[in-house]
Structures are given as structure tokens and as C-alpha cells.
Amino acid sequence: MSIEQGMKYQISNDFKSRFNSAESLTVIRQVGNTIQFNLENGKGYGSMPVDHLNYLLKKSKLTINRANRVFINQGDEEQIG
Numbered sequence: 001m002s003i004e005q006g007m008k009y010q011i012s013n014d015f016k017s018r019f020n021s022a023e024s025l026t027v028i029r030q031v032g033n034t035i036q037f038n039l040e041n042g043k044g045y046g047s048m049p050v051d052h053l054n055y056l057l058k059k060s061k062l063t064i065n066r067a068n069r070v071f072i073n074q075g076d077e078e079q080i081g
Contacts, residue, residue: 003050005029009062020044024065 007027011019019025022039029036036047056062 003027003030003035003053008065009057010065012061012063015056015061025062 005027008024009026010024011022016022019039020043022041022043024040025037026040027035027037028045030050033050034047035050035053036045038045053062057064
């Protein structure tokens with residue numbers, strides 16, 4: 001599966017506690033084998049290995065929200081750094 005910048009993922013109800021009770025996360029960028037993401041409503045940010053993201057998708061802890069892609073510009077990326 002291709003991981004793209006701006007892709008939004010819904011977090012399952014039983015897994016939200018591990019992501020500061022956020023409803024979703026948005027991929028900011030992929031650097032090598034690691035993705036960086038923002039949580040919705042300014043609840044935080046983080047990173048994880050691509051393999052772990054794929055595992056969470058396989059276990060239905062995250063689901064792709066295809067209807068909701070977010071445009072990320074250069075200024076947004078630098079705020080996470």
C-alpha cells in the first residue's frame with residue numbers, strides 16, 4: 001500500500017486512548033521507513049515505522065479515510081520538525 005502525504009486515517013474507538021483520544025491522524029511526511037503524523041484538533045504529533053502503520057491497518061485499529069485528504073504545505077511540515 002502506498003502511503004501518501006496528507007492521507008488521513010480514522011482511529012478505532014478502542015485504540016483512541018493511545019493517540020490522546022484523537023479521532024484521526026494525518027500523515028505529514030515519510031522519511032525513509034518512518035512516517036510522521038499530526039493528530040486531529042492539535043492533540044499532538046508523532047512518528048512510527050511504516051511497518052507498524054501497516055500492522056495497525058491490518059488489525060483495523062486505523063482505517064483509511066479516502067474521502068478526506070488534507071493538503072499539506074511546506075510551512076506546516078516545518079512546525080512539526
